[in-house]
Amino acid sequence: MIGDGRVKQKHRDIHRQGEEEAHEHHRGFRHEHGGWLSIDYLAYSSKIRHWNPTFKVILALLTILLCIALNNVYVSVVVILSMAYLVIEVGGLAFHDYLSVLTIPLTFILISILAVVVDFSGQPSGEYNLYLGFTYLYTTTDMLKNGVFLMLKIIASISGLQLMILTTPSSEIIAVMKKTHLPKDFIALMNMIYRYIFILLEVFAKMKNAAESRLGYRDLKTSYFTFSSVASNMFVLSLKKANAYYDAMEARCYDGELMFLEEDKKIEIRLIVSGAIYILCLLLLWYLTR
Structure with a gap:
């Protein structure tokens, strides 16, 4: 009996250790030496992976289209915050992992925005300028404002895309694309x-x-x-x-x-209602702040 108790205790310890290791892995992927980001791993470990993939793809695409079409800074800010909330707080993704994935396109965005916010001139121009010895590098308040608004719109669109790729495995996204023929x-x-x-x-x-x-x-x-x-x-x-x-x-x-092996995930009515309310709120915010 004593031996059986020790064996059972050992099995419980092994099981507890396995659960702790699994929990540690699901907290976010680890940056090993020379490792690369595994987007599919993040999608499979997301807490909202059980949501219907068609709903997530449609919601992400509608959000991206609204960010581009409405061209409103308030809408962009709300989309950035709401998408981050869904992926991090609801989906359970670690904040630093979310930033790690966002940093990749953000680097190209910042470089591209420089072409919008600065320009060259043969004479002093704009509200802010810097003489480089052979030409002037200048910018204005309007150029800076337009650059910031454009950057927020791009980040908002990428945030909508991240909702799709960080919570939906690629096989499910492909299954949704097949439905579009x-x-x-x-x-x-x-x-x-x-x-x-x-x-x-x-x-x-x-x-x-x-x-x-x-x-x-x-x-x-x-x-x-x-x-x-x-x-x-x-x-x-x-x-x-x-x-x-x-x-x-x-x-x-x-x-x-x-x-691909497709799992039948029925869409919940509450998700459809929540998604519709979210889109309507974005349209209402655009109407009130245009």
């Missing part, structure tokens, strides 16, 4: 390209770690040589990975159409 070749190419990007990123991360462990980036000259070697090896490995990827598909009876 898009060409099968287009859907298959989109899925394979999406999958292949992460395969190449993983290969590149391993090659980069191997080069760093051999001091391949110790100076500028060595870095150039290492970069060229990694680029050439990536080309060869990408061909090998593509062949292996296609062989794996053929081994699973691939006949030109990708098939």
Whole structure:
């Protein structure tokens, strides 16, 4: 009896440890050395993954269209905050993970906004200017205001897109696209390209770690040589990975159409009502602040 009690206690300890590890993983993906963001992992671990994927895709697309069409700074701010609330608070995604995914497009946004908020002139112009020795770099209050409004609109649109990709696995998004009767070749190419990007990123991360462990980036000259070697090896490995990827598909009876196991998720009335109220509130906010 004593031995049975010890065995049961050991099993409980192992089970508790497994639950703690699972909880730790579901708090958000970890940034391993040379690791890359796994968007699908975040989608599968989201607490609102059980929502109907068609509803989430439609809600995200309607939100993006409203952000672009209404062109209202108040609408953009509300969309940014509401989408972040749904993904982080309701979906259970860690805040730093949400920012990590948002940082990637945000870098390109900031660079693009510079072309809107600054300009060059041969003479002092605008309210703020800087002489560069051969020309003036200037900006105005209106240019800065337009740049900030444009940036908020872009971030709001991306926030709507993040609601879709961070809470809906790619297989479910593809299933929704099939319902729209898009060409099968287009859907298959989109899925394979999406999958292949992460395969190449993983290969590149391993090659980069191997080069760093051999001091391949110790100076500028060595870095150039290492970069060229990694680029050439990536080309060869990408061909090998593509062949292996296609062989794996053929081994699973691939006949030109990708098939996924689709889970039937019934849409809840409360979600439809909440989504309709949300869209109406955005339209009402635009009407009151236009």
